[in-house]
Ligand SMILES: NC(=O)c1ccc[n+]([C@@H]2O[C@H](COP(=O)([O-])OP(=O)(O)OC[C@H]3O[C@@H](n4cnc5c(N)ncnc54)[C@H](O)[C@@H]3O)[C@@H](O)[C@H]2O)c1
């Protein structure tokens with residue numbers, strides 16, 4: 298095990314619960330706060346409580362489900378609740394939910410009393426393979442994603458695959474986007490196996506999830522504070538975040554999940570990669586075909602495209618006013634900090650929106 302992973306291990310199913318219980322016995326917490334959202338309250342809390350073995354007093358904290366509640370106002374109400382319910386420096390916060398709960402809960406724990414212990418129990422595919430790993434926590438600032446936050450790992454992450462049984466298919470697809478991303482930036486074999494995945498059956502998924510976690514953990518261990526390599530995990534996310542923010546800001550538009558926005562962002566980034574890094578065109582078209590077959594095409598008008606590009610300058614990954622992209626030279630060979638002129642961005646949208654036959658003919 299790497300140093301980072303022993304500091305904040307990621308453990309599966311029963312082994313995860315055993316480790317968690319051992320941790321509870323050692324740490325003598327005064328109280329355990331379990332943070333859920335309105336959906337994980339219904340679908341995950343009772344199963345979690347049944348598996349929990351402890352005499353420590355438990356309080357459940359609930360937030361409204363949804364990205365629009367990943368705000369400092371929600372944190373504020375949780376800090377007040379923690380305070381009113383007698384939370385102290387020896388309290389533990391368990392974050393039982395998807396990426397919204399783990400991102401926001403991680404931040405709430407990191408700041409309450411200057412930092413209390415927290416453990417993530419991710420309940421969405423996306424949070425299992427991505428959001429709950431690597432210690433990035435935080436909240437949105439208006440429509441701007443993850444503008445306020447810190448990097449601090451939880452004490453551990455327990456991945457209980459059985460939570461996925463109640464997850465809607467669109468949310469499964471959203472998580473799959475991050476797994477596809479892991480394949481594209483780190484491992485062509487893994488990408489090929491994901492490509493041929495017929496449906497999101499839990500039996501096949503467990504190994505694939507575990508591999509995805511390994512890829513992310515490995516990248517984060519080499520570069521925990523995102524000085525270099527870790528930026529490669531942002532593949533598809535520069536435009537993906539712009540798209541996500543824009544759709545969040547415009548409720549009359551279709552509702553786009555994080556992974557769905559990132560999926561479109563990866564096709565756009567694959568196009569930029571062929572134009573600027575010599576990424577093979579047939580692989581770009583393959584990425585386009587696979588992603589479109591899973592996610593369909595999102596409709597972007599010309600006005601949408603311009604506004605999305607405008608939003609990129611607020612993206613936190615941009616340094617000194619430049620828009621930086623992660624591109625690919627090959628599958629498994631990312632290049633970071635690439636500046637891309639705006640004209641290429643519009644071309645990328647044109648490529649994305651073109652019917653697939655045109656793409657193949659090109
Ligand atoms: N910190 C990071 O490194 C990182 C990485 C990737 C994404 N993120 C963040 O993660 C968030 C997206 O995560 P997400 O997709 O998990 O979103 P989410 O937390 O909003 O969960 C998606 C939906 O599924 C519901 N849900 C959760 N678990 C369920 C279950 N087991 N059964 C039924 N419904 C369930 C939730 O209530 C919600 O409605 C974004 O805010 C994104 O910015 C963070």
Ligand SMILES: [Zn+2]
Nearest residue numbers: 427475555559
């Ligand atoms: Zn993501």
